[in-house]
Amino acid sequence: MEPVKELKKTTESPKSIRVTGAEAIMHCLIAEGVDVLYGYPGGAIMPVYDELYKFQDDLHHVLTRHEQGAIHSAQGYARVAGKVGVAMATSGPGATNLVTGLADAQIDSTPVVCITGQVPRHLLGSDAFQETDIIGISTPVTKWNYQITRAEEIPDILAKAFFIARSGRPGPVLIDITKNAQFDELDFVYTPCKGVRSYNPAPKTSEDSLRKAAEMINSAKKPYIIYGQGVILGNAEEELTTFVEKTGIPAAWTILGLSAMDSDHPLNVGMVGMHGNYGPNVLTNECDLLLAIGMRFDDRVTGNLETYAKQAKIIHFEIDPAEINKNVEVDLALLGDAKDTLSRLIPLVAKNSHPEWKAEFDKKYEEEYAAVIERDLLPQKEGLTMGEVIAQINKASEHKAVIVTDVGQHQMVACRYAKFKESKSNITSGGLGTMGFALPAAIGAKMGAMEREVVAVIGDGGYQMTIQELGTIFQTKTPVKIVVLNNDFLGMVRQWQELFFDKRYASTIMTNPDFVKIAEGYHIKARRVTERSDLAEAVAEMIASDEAYFLEVKVEKEDNVFPMIPSGASVSDIRLK
Amino acid sequence: MENQWFTISVYSENQVGLLNRISGIFLKRHINIESLNVSKSEIENISKFTIVVHTTERWTRHIVSQIEKQVEVIKAFYHRDDETIYQESALFKIASNLLFDERQIQNIIKDSHAQIVTVSREFFVLAKTGRRHEIDEMHQKLEPFGIMQFVRSGRIAVTKTEMRISAMLEEFQHA
Numbered sequence: 001m002e003p004v005k006e007l008k009k010t011t012e013s014p015k016s017i018r019v020t021g022a023e024a025i026m027h028c029l030i031a032e033g034v035d036v037l038y039g040y041p042g043g044a045i046m047p048v049y050d051e052l053y054k055f056q057d058d059l060h061h062v063l064t065r066h067e068q069g070a071i072h073s074a075q076g077y078a079r080v081a082g083k084v085g086v087a088m089a090t091s092g093p094g095a096t097n098l099v100t101g102l103a104d105a106q107i108d109s110t111p112v113v114c115i116t117g118q119v120p121r122h123l124l125g126s127d128a129f130q131e132t133d134i135i136g137i138s139t140p141v142t143k144w145n146y147q148i149t150r151a152e153e154i155p156d157i158l159a160k161a162f163f164i165a166r167s168g169r170p171g172p173v174l175i176d177i178t179k180n181a182q183f184d185e186l187d188f189v190y191t192p193c194k195g196v197r198s199y200n201p202a203p204k205t206s207e208d209s210l211r212k213a214a215e216m217i218n219s220a221k222k223p224y225i226i227y228g229q230g231v232i233l234g235n236a237e238e239e240l241t242t243f244v245e246k247t248g249i250p251a252a253w254t255i256l257g258l259s260a261m262d263s264d265h266p267l268n269v270g271m272v273g274m275h276g277n278y279g280p281n282v283l284t285n286e287c288d289l290l291l292a293i294g295m296r297f298d299d300r301v302t303g304n305l306e307t308y309a310k311q312a313k314i315i316h317f318e319i320d321p322a323e324i325n326k327n328v329e330v331d332l333a334l335l336g337d338a339k340d341t342l343s344r345l346i347p348l349v350a351k352n353s354h355p356e357w358k359a360e361f362d363k364k365y366e367e368e369y370a371a372v373i374e375r376d377l378l379p380q381k382e383g384l385t386m387g388e389v390i391a392q393i394n395k396a397s398e399h400k401a402v403i404v405t406d407v408g409q410h411q412m413v414a415c416r417y418a419k420f421k422e423s424k425s426n427i428t429s430g431g432l433g434t435m436g437f438a439l440p441a442a443i444g445a446k447m448g449a450m451e452r453e454v455v456a457v458i459g460d461g462g463y464q465m466t467i468q469e470l471g472t473i474f475q476t477k478t479p480v481k482i483v484v485l486n487n488d489f490l491g492m493v494r495q496w497q498e499l500f501f502d503k504r505y506a507s508t509i510m511t512n513p514d515f516v517k518i519a520e521g522y523h524i525k526a527r528r529v530t531e532r533s534d535l536a537e538a539v540a541e542m543i544a545s546d547e548a549y550f551l552e553v554k555v556e557k558e559d560n561v562f563p564m565i566p567s568g569a570s571v572s573d574i575r576l577k
Numbered sequence: 578m579e580n581q582w583f584t585i586s587v588y589s590e591n592q593v594g595l596l597n598r599i600s601g602i603f604l605k606r607h608i609n610i611e612s613l614n615v616s617k618s619e620i621e622n623i624s625k626f627t628i629v630v631h632t633t634e635r636w637t638r639h640i641v642s643q644i645e646k647q648v649e650v651i652k653a654f655y656h657r658d659d660e661t662i663y664q665e666s667a668l669f670k671i672a673s674n675l676l677f678d679e680r681q682i683q684n685i686i687k688d689s690h691a692q693i694v695t696v697s698r699e700f701f702v703l704a705k706t707g708r709r710h711e712i713d714e715m716h717q718k719l720e721p722f723g724i725m726q727f728v729r730s731g732r733i734a735v736t737k738t739e740m741r742i743s744a745m746l747e748e749f750q751h752a
Contacts, residue, residue: 326642
């Protein structure tokens with residue numbers, strides 16, 4: 001990913017300098033090109049914070065209001081900037097508060113390096129104050145983790161941490177550093193990590209497999225592409241579009257793949273999955289060749305595996321060998337980086353078009369438009385819909401905003417209706433479904449692309465899980481735009497209760513505070529919209545604002561998100577109502 | 578798919594915490610590890626895990642690919658019993674007076690090709706190496722006389738086919 005910058009403030013020659021472990025960490029971060037990190041101080045990490053004080057010209061540390069906020073910010077930053085995000089916390093509760101973010105980054109393949117303080121080496125295992133076994137706790141939710149107990153280990157281990165986080169299929173790495181290793185001195189030299197002998201980040205597809213794939217593609221009558229985040233992580237957006245245009249194959253996105261292709265591209269046919277579009281789901285079971293590019297056949301995408309694309313030959317473009325045949329048995333696996341695989345495949349495929357097949361997607365879209373989309377975007381009823389709010393954001397931001405979503409109904413609506421021209425524009429918690437992700441992730445996203453408009457779209461439930469990060473926005477004056485779609489319900493659970501639990505609304509009714517007043521308490525400009533007539537103007541005012549802006553939209557309380565594949569049903573059994 | 582016995586062999590760096598990482602992969606899928614042995618391997622500084630599971634081949638394949646995905650794992654394989662040469666070891670601690678009072682014990686020792694590791698006034702220790710059923714048989718025969726302590730090791734196994742670990746390590750280094 002990013003090139004490693006020259007080492008600042010240390011010698012230009014490989015001659016070592018004598019520094020403390022804590023100072024060595026600063027040099028490592030600078031050498032890895034880190035410019036911003038998110039964290040929260042505490043006893044076991046104080047020597048590092050003392051160095052952050054001295055290095056504040058080079059390293060911008062953002063004090064979040066909770067460690068979960070720190071790691072979600074680092075994730076938002078990583079996904080927008082395409083760089084490794086960094087979060088820092090103290091031992092014990094500081095470290096355990098990172099765990100949800102680690103799990104989120106692990107399942108969504110986000111490159112993050114977390115540095116946690118730990119009690120001094122001689123106290124390990126003694127149940128010392130704020131001691132917790134964060135290595136043990138974080139093992140299942142990290143790509144790699146390591147405990148440093150000696151200062152001399154710091155440069156090599158941090159170099160390895162960044163390498164592992166960003167290479168191959170990216171993921172979170174946690175480095176736990178005992179306090180003695182922060183205080184002790186070492187002879188510091190930094191050598192970026194170029195490889196780990198037991199780790200092969202990106203296997204390469206053979207020419208043979210590529211030729212075989214090209215034959216399958218060239219002879220297919222109803223080929224269909226589903227693309228995921230692997231395209232974005234592999235910087236293969238251009239290759240994907242070129243491939244789609246040359247082969248004329250309709251392509252659909254997974255929620256993490258969204259924005260890899262221009263939303264308005266005629267061959268970009270919609271979203272797959274539980275609340276995806278009608279055609280892309282139904283036609284999965286009618287295509288004769290399915291090209292799965294950088295996606296992992298999540299159960300929310302496939303529905304019932306017994307009836308998923310059984311008629312089709314399947315080619316899986318995938319960087320992680322463990323994903324091959326994990327959920328769906330495939331006919332051909334193209335292992336490797338999407339950019340490399342696609343660019344080598346493009347010359348081998350024939351220029352083609354599939355107008356009749358594409359017309360089936362168009363026909364299904366028309367059905368969906370009549371049954372669902374028109375009602376969502378141009379409602380005739382009094383209550384505001386989530387869809388029309390997203391449409392206004394599209395309009396006011398001219399399809400250029402980064403949209404950061406949380407989890408639930410608003411997320412599905414945003415992923416269905418948000419329009420993007422640019423990649424890395426849709427930031428959401430996909431695999432883990434972490435409520436509370438959006439507000440802190442939006443802070444990181446904005447810092448990862450200050451020139452871009454960043455709009456967080458959040459439900460009233462998830463918003464209150466990390467609402468304290470308004471304090472971070474206020475303190476850092478980060479101009480993020482926040483839209484809370486408030487239906488006074490935990491909407492997605494309520495929808496399931498309505499459809500599958502006879503409307504027994506167990507613990508989904510929210511008695512909410514005055515969100516406008518809360519935002520104003522943090523000196524953030526705030527407005528509430530309850531009428532359709534005010535919506536367009538309010539959204540435009542928000543987008544035009546140079547500073548952070550909070551917009552609460554009171555939406556219809558009991559709207560449902562459709563289409564929907566009921567849990568465990570087939571993609572072809574998707575319901576329009 | 579039917580449950581079968583599989584021996585999983587993992588070649589890895591010798592790293593604190595890796596055992597936890599590997600056992601977590603079984604835990605996540607609610608699969609019991611039937612036996613586990615960690616030792617050095619034929620390659621210097623490379624550890625070898627030998628793990629026995631009783632599950633479907635599909636699950637075993639998934640587990641093996643998840644294990645292999647771990648940064649410090651060089652290679653993981655799985656084999657059916659007929660593809661490996663495997664053994665376990667067991668130790669039996671028995672009261673010494675029985676050796677003189679119960680003539681039958683001497684026959685058991687002879688028949689099972691067990692070794693007497695040590696003899697003291699109070700107890701003697703028998704060692705037996707072999708397949709699980711052979712050890713179980715010996716256990717059954719000795720049980721009526723009273724076993725003071727018993728322990729059995731995890732399976733250790735070598736495969737009939739070649740393991741190309743050294744070549745693999747070289748490939749990684751030149752990649």
